[in-house]
Amino acid sequence: MPNYKIAVVGAGPAGYFTAQAFQKAQNEELTFSIDMIERLPTPWGLVRSGVAPDHPKIKTVSKVFEKIAKEDGFRLFANVELGKDVLLKDLREAYDAVVLATGSTTGRKLGIKGEDLSNCLSAADFVPWYNAHPDFTDVKVDLDTDTAVVIGAGNVAMDVARMLAIDPAELDPTDTAEYALAVFKSSKIRKVIICGRRGPEHAAFTAPELRDLPKLEHTDVYIDQAQITEANLRVEQMGEVEKDLKNNLEAMRLIAEHRKKGVERKLEIKFLAAPIEIKGSNKVEEV
Ligand SMILES: Cc1cc2nc3c(=O)[nH]c(=O)nc-3n(C[C@H](O)[C@H](O)[C@H](O)COP(=O)(O)OP(=O)(O)OC[C@H]3O[C@@H](n4cnc5c(N)ncnc54)[C@H](O)[C@@H]3O)c2cc1C
Structure with a gap:
């Protein structure tokens, strides 16, 4: 029975739902071993560091992530940064597929005068x-x-x-x-x-x-x-x-x-x- 090795880079919602899609696609003839790689010590991406703390209900999606993480064949490697601790070419060699789900972290500039003043924050x-x-x-x-x-x-x-x-x-x-x-x-x-x-x-x-x-x-x-x-x-x-x-x-x-x-x-x-x-x-x- 073929077992494909998948690397998912980024432990945010996109990473977890990618892992879930692989898990759901498994059957008696096909299985996936999923290694999730995350640069921070903790998973969940912007669900942890983006969602406003006064709206904790939105963070309940993390229960779904926990369920995905408990499935057989899933491993999380936290504190591992792609490009620093591990290179894409190494992942490509070691895995059958690599999914990059690293999110987007930079704000967009307005392009108006004064936006570089201190206290103008993104x-x-x-x-x-x-x-x-x-x-x-x-x-x-x-x-x-x-x-x-x-x-x-x-x-x-x-x-x-x-x-x-x-x-x-x-x-x-x-x-x-x-x-x-x-x-x-x-x-x-x-x-x-x-x-x-x-x-x-x-x-x-x-x-x-x-x-x-x-x-x-x-x-x-x-x-x-x-x-x-x-x-x-x-x-x-x-x-x-x-x-x-x-x-x-x-x-x-x-x-x-x-x-x-x-x-x-x-x-x-x-x-x-x-x-x-x-x-x-x-x-x-x-x-
Ligand atoms: C302020 C804010 C509030 C939001 N509030 C809501 C809300 O209330 N409800 C809602 O539905 N959506 C909300 N969103 C949107 C939601 O958070 C994003 O759509 C979602 O998190 C995107 O998921 P992602 O997995 O693509 O990226 P992210 O959540 O950013 O996850 C990417 C992960 O990849 C990791 N990573 C990055 N680079 C590397 C690397 N080189 N190696 C290893 N790991 C890496 C990051 O550390 C991170 O954990 C909000 C977004 C923001 C910015």
């Missing part, structure tokens, strides 16, 4: 910093200011904005890095503005994440109702509206209409607002 640095990723513990995060601007209108922007806008005591029971928790607790930020360059109908947020926003206990969330009304009109003119888009716009309408608590911490989502320059002498002072 989510690709800020998120792993608060999630205790060993490569990012030294990122310099200065929250000694009253307002933060988050550029982008997707769930990563929303995670980042929520982390900055909520009462840090809400992070106590989570697995936020201790050093980051200390910085959040001394943060002076009381207003966080998310800027989406296009209209609400083009935002990449998803409805469940939007629906969570009015539930924040210590933060009021603002969206300009007129922007949602105008987006609905634009969308209706385009014909049939997709369910996901309808749900998103409805969730945003509810945020806009939601009665505010009158608390000090504010999170505002602004649309049709593309940054053109980031200003400041040493660090960010204005966007």
